[in-house]
Amino acid sequence: MVDLSTTVVGIPLEHPVLLASGPLSHDGEAIARAHRAGAAAVVTKTISCRPARNPVPHLSITEQGVLNCELWSDVCAEQWIHHEIPLAKESGAIVIASIGPTVGDVQELARAVARAGADALEVVSYDPAELPRMSGEAADRAGLPVLAKVNALWPRLGAIASECREHGAQGITAVDSLGPALRIDVQRRRPLLGSPSCWLSGAALLPLALRAVAVVHQATGGPVVATGGVSSGRDALEMILAGGTSVGVCSLPLIKGLLSFASLRAQLDAELARAGFSVAEKAIGAALPALATTPGSQRMQLAWSRGLCTECGRCVAICPYAARSEPGRSDLSKCRLCGLCASVCRTGALLLEEESP
Numbered sequence: 319m320v321d322l323s324t325t326v327v328g329i330p331l332e333h334p335v336l337l338a339s340g341p342l343s344h345d346g347e348a349i350a351r352a353h354r355a356g357a358a359a360v361v362t363k364t365i366s367c368r369p370a371r372n373p374v375p376h377l378s379i380t381e382q383g384v385l386n387c388e389l390w391s392d393v394c395a396e397q398w399i400h401h402e403i404p405l406a407k408e409s410g411a412i413v414i415a416s417i418g419p420t421v422g423d424v425q426e427l428a429r430a431v432a433r434a435g436a437d438a439l440e441v442v443s444y445d446p447a448e449l450p451r452m453s454g455e456a457a458d459r460a461g462l463p464v465l466a467k468v469n470a471l472w473p474r475l476g477a478i479a480s481e482c483r484e485h486g487a488q489g490i491t492a493v494d495s496l497g498p499a500l501r502i503d504v505q506r507r508r509p510l511l512g513s514p515s516c517w518l519s520g521a522a523l524l525p526l527a528l529r530a531v532a533v534v535h536q537a538t539g540g541p542v543v544a545t546g547g548v549s550s551g552r553d554a555l556e557m558i559l560a561g562g563t564s565v566g567v568c569s570l571p572l573i574k575g576l577l578s579f580a581s582l583r584a585q586l587d588a589e590l591a592r593a594g595f596s597v598a599e600k601a602i603g604a605a606l607p608a609l610a611t612t613p614g615s616q617r618m619q620l621a622w623s624r625g626l627c628t629e630c631g632r633c634v635a636i637c638p639y640a641a642r643s644e645p646g647r648s649d650l651s652k653c654r655l656c657g658l659c660a661s662v663c664r665t666g667a668l669l670l671e672e673e674s675p
């Protein structure tokens with residue numbers, strides 16, 4: 319068994335996987351359910367001065383991931399402060415109160431949600447220019463650790479994360495869902511959801527989130543709550559290797575249910591052990607030094623193992639340069655070592671590996 323313990327902005331966690339802000343943390347009962355299902359901590363649905371009136375419908379699961387046009391919480395701040403946060407705390411959950419999306423919301427709510435019993439705050443904004451000030455306002459008013467939540471597509475991401483830290487945030491959550499996005503209901507010839515501007519989350523986000531986590535960790539030195547597209551223990555390990563000190567999930571438990579916390583924890587344990595780590599914290603940022611090396615500077619070659627090959631033909635069919643006539647044979651004058659054939663080999667028979675010196 320791997321030692322999975324870690325911290326989020328100084329708060330000890332039994333393991334790294336927490337529930338990110340969204341529908342599954344919509345009130346105190348829901349937070350208690352996520353805690354009982356094994357979430358190491360729970361970020362509330364974003365609490366705002368005005369309860370949201372969400373378009374209908376506002377949620378759909380598509381092939382690419384979850385599409386939503388939710389705003390912040392539709393439960394009013396008073397109820398969060400007097401009922402939902404205290405109820406969530408009674409269950410024993412570690413509660414991170416998400417507040418936003420404006421500076422005014424943070425000024426109005428930071429102290430009150432802290433007094434209600436939250437363990438930490440997360441500030442979230444649609445406007446990157448406001449996030450550093452929101453971080454400072456939250457830290458000054460609440461006297462609690464503050465996370466600032468960033469978006470993968472913001473320009474100057476590393477600089478914004480650093481400014482949030484300088485203003486008082488103790489860590490960064492990377493990333494929020496991405497948008498604006500759109501799907502069309504073909505029969506009705508109108509947007510699939512109740513708004514033409516939606517947000518995308520789930521598996522499609524993972525590569526963008528990984529890059530953002532690495533950029534933020536490099537800029538700030540952590541901690542980073544690595545969130546976006548995590549669907550398996552392997553994804554979670556990638557997030558940790560890229561600099562995530564903990565891992566947030568929202569779409570996975572939406573799609574697969576709260577049991578996914580237990581399976582994700584078990585998968586992460588197995589993946590860390592397979593990668594040679596007995597202590598999860600030792601894996602944090604372990605891939606970052608390699609990000610600083612010149613890409614593609616190593617000499618590579620394709621290696622084929624006859625014993626593992628099922629002769630499925632995928633590698634031959636997919637080569638864009640017609641360089642592969644048989645699974646075990648490539649025409650070196652045509653092969654660009656692009657890696658596509660190895661990436662579709664499911665058995666591990668075809669690998670792109672570094673040439674031995």
Ligand SMILES: Cc1cc2nc3c(=O)[nH]c(=O)nc-3n(C[C@H](O)[C@H](O)[C@H](O)COP(=O)(O)O)c2cc1C
Nearest residue numbers: 338339340364386494495519520546547567568569
């Ligand atoms: C339906 C839905 C509602 C969300 N609501 C919020 C929210 O109120 N506040 C917030 O900061 N993030 C919100 N998020 C973003 C998630 O917390 C998370 O950052 C994002 O979905 C990426 O993680 P995932 O791919 O694991 O879902 C929401 C996401 C979804 C899918």
Ligand code: SF4
Nearest residue numbers: 627628630631633663
């Ligand atoms: S994709 Fe892999 S298993 Fe399939 S033919 Fe090519 S080498 Fe063999």
Ligand code: SF4
Nearest residue numbers: 637653654656657659
């Ligand atoms: S590495 Fe690229 S170019 Fe070479 S055989 Fe494979 S798919 Fe073709």
